[in-house]
Amino acid sequence: MATPPRELTQNPLKKIWMPCKNGLPEKHISQRKVCMTNCPTLIVTVGLPARGKTYISKKLTRYLNWIGVPTKEFNVGQYRRECVKIYKSFEFFRPDNEEGLKIRKHCAASALNDVRTYLSEGGQVAVFDATNTTRERRDTIMKFADLNGYKVFFVESVCDDPEVIASNIVQVKLGSPDYTDRNTDEAVEDFMKRIKCYENSYETLDEIKDRDLSYIKIMEVGSRYLVNRVLDHIQSRIVYYLMNIHIAPRSIYLCRHGESELNIKGRIGGDSGLSARGKLFAKFLGKFIQEQNIKDLKVWTSQMKRTIQTAEALGVPYEQWKALNEIDAGVCEEMMYEEIQDHYPLEFALRDQDKYRYRYPKGESYEDLVQRLEPVIMELERQENVLVICHQAVMRCLLAYFLDKTAEELPYLKCPLHTVLKLTPVAYGCKVESISLNVEAVNTHRDRPENVDVSRPPDEALLTVPAHQ
């Protein structure tokens, strides 16, 4: 005879049904978290210097954090720089430099120590970014992982194209703290000798010898991959992501639809058309795009009237994505903030307390939005030049991905109407250019008010509401 089912209560912030006892939520049941493993994952990069390991580490870390998997990278080169204050020359990396070897081994151990701390304090994935080119070093790491109950996944980057390597060196190595006092030619020469130091002892992941390891080998800057023994969901997602990213230069343009009728009235959501100024913005956007002379530009919109109207003015083909629709405000759709305060003061306060996780009744949260937008991000990674015409909350989510913003910062990112953000990947990050198209529009940005308490008076709640008709 089954025990009587537990009572359910709905968490007021996220609107999640949870079992409760005496009105209080019981022990936590699992929500669909991205990382389904019970044990943490240690991603280990493998490869000669200037093969893109740090680029991949940082990008992967950024992606995993964005989709909600707490991830951190541990760059052993960083540890070395802290240990050996001043970098003299490539001689440090000579395989016969015993002193150097000792220090480097110590740095790796120190980094692993920090990995252990991170993974035991709520981290789920640690990216151990170093050359790890010898089997011996990799065995040490695997023993460490075994001891601590981590799953290991290797990411090896193999590249023999001298042009790519040279380009990497110029882009990221020259600006490294190691070479601040050198001129370009000296730096490049020294770095090439540094690579040589690793070459002789480099043992690539082997199809036979390493058949039991889980890994992906990225060859020729991503035109070829060898994937071995993917063990679980998170490894499968990592592989999919790594296979979709590329390094071809391109730019991503993000902007919102032109000002809408509901924007003017200070109402959220809905599916209204463009105001007169919104239409003007659309026209100017068309001109801007033409001037930019962008090669093979793809244009994406949501399925809401205001983004489509904006795209129409460009006179080029565009693709509609339902996933780009604005956040669903549920029962608050088409309300003014004043009305939300009036009818749902509790909800309004809860939202201010945790704007990222707060879900509108019968609506969505920013957290839901991120999940919804993941395929968009994946496709953006595959594409080259793209203009995304979307909405405030959506644009905040996309921007947070590109600029590595936290869940706390994300819902308050500034994405004003009639402004285009041009994002260009550069070195390990993203350059942002903000271009205002000089057409006036209402401000729709509501800052977090000081008083987020449920008991606050209405004027304190409405303090930061932007002006409207």
Next chain:
Amino acid sequence: MVGLPARGKTYISKKLTRYLNWIGVPTKVFNVGQYRRDAVKSYKNFEFFRPDNEEAMKIRKACAVTALHDVSAYLTQEQGQVAVFDATNTTRDRREMILSFAKENGYKVFFVESICDDPDIIAANITPRLLPPQLPARALHRPHAPHRVAAASLPWYRTSPCTASSRGCTSSTGPYITLQVKLTSPDYEDCDREEALEDFLKRIECYKTNYLPLDDERDRSLSYIKIFNVGSRYLVNHVLDHIQSRIVYYLMNIHVTPRSIYLCRHGESELNVVGRIGGDSGLSRHGSKFASALAGFIQEQSIKELKVWTSHMKRTIQTAEALGVPYEQWKALNEIDAGVCEEMMYEEIQQHYPEEFALRDQDKYRYRYPKGESYEDLVQRLEPVIMELERQENVLVICHQAVMRCLLAYFLDKTAEELPYLNCPLHSVLKLTPVAYGCKVESIFLNIEAVNTHRDKPVNVDVSRESEEALDTVPAHV
């Protein structure tokens, strides 16, 4: 496809085709073996496949050409988007022919090669197996006593428990296909098992002599995925576009380990009882009873490491709670959003939105509720669920009517037209078990009464129809 016989090519072809069609990419399989069977009415023996059999070579080439011709018709005139050319394609010549054909027609080519080079897998299938104690634990709940046969050097075959009438076999154990699939092929209809097996092995040998796998160097500009040893390793080369990337992701997530997927809806809800759609109500009395019955059923089934998934809606969670086991909530499993029609009775929808109601009946798959969703949207929403279901083993999914229809359509390869009318009654559990090239379905009604929530397509779907014609098929409710 590329690979020796019995490497799972047809299994992969059919599964991939089913997936692509479900996500909305019109796809069709062209199995050259079928064309050969149509050309050579009766199969004599493996000699047909000998590389020195000139007569047969001519026929086989002609079959490939005919199949390619049909591919061209499908892609160019019938709005097909992906064609899966399922044959061994083990020689460079044959692949060159295909590449030329594709170039002429402006098609992109993506090769999927299946290779088995693990001596362990091959060896494991040579040793004769004996009786139950050596079977994997999953076999415990199989109804038939196993009957093992020496599988000789068939990499993809493990022996399967079979009764004399092999077509009625309940389970599959081989990596991609079982003895059953090949030996019940029309080619071997009148042979006894031993003969058939022997002949098939000789057939494979015929291909081996001329087999040239895709080459790392020579084929470096081709787009392909090489699958090694039933998926323990993959080599992916030159993925060109979005659809190829999705295909690769899918192929890397499927597996052949035997397992079962259980699909059911939440127990009857308060809103179900009064004939209202959507909402987020709790279970009715009958619904709670069902939840308890479900718990009993699950226990009896004795399923190894069962995962339980629910939506974020109260009724599925309440149902799962009764099982007393951990479960995972997926927002993606929430019922279809009926927008402005949420919590309405069909009678009210007819009253307030007669045009919407008619439009829905005209094309239930594509119709989107105002401020709501369509079945088409649902499928897109559910794709990550399907992908994770493919990765998992034994799973019980407690969901909703429209959601269950979408998931079922994926497993049973139903069209967009059939999908919204699939029968998914309350208080019934569907047990899906992969078998041969498809999926076996067992429907288990847990004997607890519930309202019927299935509304058939009425005869008159015209916007100008009378109310009663519109409401003709509405199921009874309080």
